[in-house]
Amino acid sequence: MIVRPAEPADLPTLAQLWRTAWLDGHEGHVAAELMDARGPDHFAVHAEKYVGSTFVATGSEGQILGLIILGDDDGEVIQLAVDGSARGQGVGGTLLRSAEERFRGRHREAWLAVVPGNARARRMYEFHGWRDTGPATYQAPTATGTVDVPVHRYIKALAPC
Ligand SMILES: CC(C)(COP(=O)(O)OP(=O)(O)OC[C@H]1O[C@@H](n2cnc3c(N)ncnc32)[C@H](O)[C@@H]1OP(=O)(O)O)[C@@H](O)C(=O)NCCC(=O)NCCS
Structure with a gap:
């Protein structure tokens, strides 16, 4: 398995994989x-936005x-998704x-919701x-604004290299 940056040619696959896993x-x-708020359009638009x-x-x-x-601004893992056949x-x-x-060397800790x-x-x-640092509220983006979603916030301290 290798990990590589996504490319524009990956977008149709990414949008579909992300939606199904989400x-x-x-x-x-x-x-x-x-x-x-999470129809197919959301994943197509956001896959492109974040490519x-x-x-x-x-x-x-x-x-x-x-x-x-x-x-990259604040060390957030915004999304993680694995195809059902590869879990x-x-x-x-x-x-x-x-x-x-x-993130190491750029952020003291990583976080996700x-x-x-x-x-x-x-x-x-x-x-x-x-x-797990406990319950929090995540403002999930939608086409018209945000929706408040109850989540747990997880963090991981990142020691310098
Ligand atoms: C959550 C998710 C990303 C995990 O991906 P994954 O590739 O299955 O994760 P891993 O294989 O690394 O670990 C998951 C499980 O496999 C086990 N595992 C890890 N390495 C393994 C290996 N080499 N061989 C066999 N099993 C392994 C882990 O112990 C874990 O087991 P568990 O679920 O019974 O506790 C995936 O299930 C997913 O995409 N879910 C839907 C989307 C989602 O929920 N995303 C997260 C949003 S916050």
Whole structure:
């Protein structure tokens, strides 16, 4: 598996993978207002918006297995998504570690928001040494503004290289 920066040619694959994985992680765990704001358009528009700060994990045939979107300004992991067929093989962990390496030296800590019901993602973050700092509210962007989403905020301290 290699991790490389995303390219514009990846966008259709990224938007589809992100949408499917997002639904897996959020359906039944977030309010209808957020679900309504997360149609296919949202993922197409935001995949394009973030393509310059997205990294992808690829398999032996060059196929995209997962993506991670980084908020370089403040050390946020904005999104992590792995294709359903590639889960449980360390792809998510590899992407998370690559994010930590990219942030190291530029931020004292990395952070992310996860909805309380996304138990699998929370287990993975804890397995990789991220710490749950407790409940918080995340302002999730929509086409018309933001929706307040109850989340848990996880952080990881980043020692200098
Ligand atoms: C959460 C998510 C990113 C995890 O990705 P992943 O590639 O499956 O993650 P990993 O394989 O690194 O680790 C997940 C599991 O595999 C196990 N694992 C890790 N490395 C492994 C390996 N080499 N072989 C077998 N299993 C392994 C982990 O222990 C963990 O097990 P668990 O879920 O039973 O606790 C993925 O499930 C996903 O995309 N979910 C939907 C979207 C989502 O929820 N994103 C996060 C939003 S905050």
